[in-house]
Amino acid sequence: MTNEHAYSTNDPTIVNAYRQALADRAEMGKKIAADVKALGAGPRVFVRDSGFSGISRSITAIEQQGDHIPDGWRVVRGNLEPRRGKPGEAARQWLAEHQPVDVRAVMEKHGLPRSCWLPRAQEFGWSISRPALFEHDxxxxxxxxVEPGTSDSGFDTEKCTWTPRKLSEFHAAREAAEEAEKSAGVAR
Structure with missing residues (x-):
């Protein structure tokens, strides 16, 4: 038996916020790619979960291109990271200005918890799970x-304010969305 919980909303404010977050994320992705190339690095960037909760994701390093090391950067485990102290201020500023848009953080402002906490089989321990998220019709x-806001972890406190849905409805909508993308020639 599954413990999954599905939700949906057709609130125009939330749907528009979701669409805008996706557009902002795509635009930032293009900016990051162009600016990494202009820096003489990349093309890959390294995104890591940050903090104990693992909720937010941030770019922490850039793939080094050949032997080139841009000003303010240093090589750590084969990747470019900001230098420590004052020499790395410009590189840290560059990273701060080139972070991916977190769509789930935007949705969190509209009643959708960014994650839920799942108990592990061990005596103590939790796994963090992010929701699958998409738009259709x-x-x-x-x-x-699992249902968000129900663990006794002490961290998972927010419940979802969207309309609870049957899992069969969620999966039918997802299949329809995937089929529509396939028909439109959109790659996931």
Whole structure:
């Protein structure tokens, strides 16, 4: 038996916020790619979960291109990271200005918890799970591995304010969205 919980909303404010977050993320991706190339690095950047909760993701390093080391950067484990202290200020500023848009953080402002906490089989321990998230036919859908806001972890406190849905409805909407993307020639 699955413990998954699905939700959806067709609130125009939330749907528009979701669409804008996706557009902003795509635009930032283009900016990051162009600016990494202009820096003489890349093309890959390294995105890591940050903090104990593992919720937010941030770019922490850039792939080194050949032997080139841009001003303010240093090589750490084969990748470019900002130098320590004052010499790395410009590189740290560059990273701060080139972070990916977190769509789930935007949705969190509209009643969708960014993650849920799942107990592990061990005596103590938790795993963090992010919801699957997509739009289909003017409705934004989310599915969590467990019901958000119900663990006794002390961290998972927010419940989802969107409309609870049957898992069969979620999966039918997801299949329809994937089929529509396939028909339109959109790659996931």
């Amino acid at each position: 003017g409705e934004v859908w989310a599915c969590y591995a």
